[in-house]
Amino acid sequence: MKHRFARWLHLTAMMAVLLPAITLFAPAVFDPLAPPAMADDDDDDDDSDDNGGSAGASGGERSGGGETQGNRVNRSGTPLINLFRQRPDRTAARSAEPALPLQAPDEIIATGIDASALATLTTEGYAIAERQVLSVLDGEVVRLILPSGTGLNEAQARIGEIAPTAETDVNHFYRPEQTAEDGGCADGTCPLVRNLIGWPEAPLLTEDRCGPLPRIGMIDTAINPDHDALRSARLTVIGIGDGSLPASSRQHGTAVAALLVGAKDSRAPGLLPGSELIAVDAFRRVSKRADLASAFDLVKALDILASREVRVINLSLSGPTNRLVERTIARLVDNRTIIVAAVGNHGPKAPPLYPAAYAGVIAVTAIDRRFGVFRRANQGPHVDIAAPGVNVWTAASVAGARPKTGTSFAAPFVSAAAALLLARDPGLGPQEVKTALSAMTRDIGLPGKDPVFGWGVLEAQGLCADHAIGRE
Structure with a gap:
């Protein structure tokens, strides 16, 4: 009995030494709960390729992968068993970060x-x-820095006093609409969406x-033209920047551009x-x-596209x-420009986001490969139409391709x-x-136009059919 007790004490002492080291490395090596690598708003251009993936020579919207749905695998394909399933609370770490400003x-x-x-x-x-x-606005837009101690509402009221015909608003911020959400096809079985x-x-x-294609415009982050x-x-x-602020990253813009016109x-x-x-590129890197x-930059970017006689603008x-953004978009719509915007990824109970919710804009939500709505997509009466937006295969920022998710895509x-x-x-x-x-x-939703799918999912088979018949 004494020997058994002594052996138990010896094993307990060994585990006290080894357990911290094992648990330190276990999450990085074994963690089966970690999501597959998805497009997100990381600050490092780490989506340089799909690492071979499962795309094959033809490419297409599907998931790359070196993981199974359960445990991760080593290079030989053997599953690695995770003895310690606890992992760092990444959600808590993210929530501890300061919120990004709205304006x-x-x-x-x-x-x-x-x-x-x-x-x-100025005086x-x-x-x-x-x-x-x-x-596009037939006039000048000014960006003013307020005097110290002056509130935004106070400033707008003062401008209204001395310039009654002026239209003012705060300088709101806009974000790309992509997410790190796992679309559920990390095993490489995603169809070409x-x-x-x-x-x-x-x-x-x-x-x-189909006829001569019109010029398309987009406002987004930086793009890697050498992809x-x-x-x-x-x-x-x-x-449109002067170089004084950090340049935007290239993941989002490169992915959207390639999805539109990739070779x-x-x-x-x-x-x-x-x-x-x-x-x-109207974006800047923040924090x-x-x-x-x-x-202010979004309005400038819209004006640039209007001057280039762009007929379709992807946002x-x-x-x-924002009053000035709304006014600019209304002018463009009046000038027969087609504006398409993502509804956003803030969730079904979130309030409407803009510019998708402006009158005259075509608001697009996202579906997955099972024709289910993307669970983080915004909803509301402004939603017009649904299209694939979960695990869409498109360009990574440096080279190759990866699956991307969000109403952006x-x-x-x-x-x-x-x-x-x-x-x-035309x-x-x-x-x-x-x-x-x-x-x-x-x-595919409630009969008629509904707040989840709008009119329904785009069916593209007949896009050029009538024109082709007309030419025969």
Whole structure:
């Protein structure tokens, strides 16, 4: 009995020494609960490739992988057994981080302020940080820095006193709409999601069949034009910063651009590989955690695209409502520009996000490969149409490709569909395009237009069919 007790004490002492070391390394080596590598808003361009994955030579929207759904595997394919299933509380760590700001704390943006009113404001301590003449608004937009101790509401009231016709708002921030959500196909079995909606194969998207494709615009983060999928693309990237602020990361913008116009023979083939794409980088890196675009820069970016005569604009971003952004978008819609926006990933009970919820904008939600709504997608009466947005195979920031998830990646399907409708009939306006798209959907929610799927899921089989018949 004494020997057994002594042996038990000896084993207990050994475990007291070894257990901390084992648990220190176990989460990193064995953790089966860690999600597969998905596109997210990391501050390091770590999505450089799918590490071979399961894409094969043809590419397509599916998951790369070196993991099973259960335990991780080593290089030989043997599952590694996790003896210690406890893992660091990453959610708690994220919640401890300070929340990202919704607007610049001491800035007002305004239009309709004349020289006399600006002079008065400067004598009162307001500083003109930036001013820009915008053709789409037929006037100048000014970004003002408030005097120390002056609140945003107080500043807006003061500007209203000395410039009654001015339109003002705070300088809100907007974010790309992607997430690290696991779409459930880390085992490499994701189908090509464009096939779920019958997207025409690239050889069928010819000018002879569909008509000349219009110029497409997008406002997003930075793009890697040297990516294999974009090297030969008809791509123009325009930056609007002066270099004084940290540049935005390239994951999101590169992924959206490749999804639209990626080379058909690359690992990230695009929906419309022959289209011309004008991309404006309106974002800046903030706190090494996220990319944000201000309302002032968003308005400038929209004006740039208007000056390039872009007919379709893809906005895979969202944020609060803003008077100047709303006015700019309303002007563009009046000028027959088709604007497509992601509804956002803040959850079904979240309030509407903008610009998707503005009148005249086509608001796009995301579905998975089982035609279920993406669980984090915003909902509401403004939702117009659904498209694939979970595990969409597209370009990584440096090279190769990865699956991406979020309403950001559903919006390009509808932007591309709108472009094909305009190729068939360039005279269509925003409401006519909306009507045409509503007729090209599968109603999978409540009968008629509903707040989850809108009109339903886009069905793309007939996008060029009528035009082709008309030419025969």
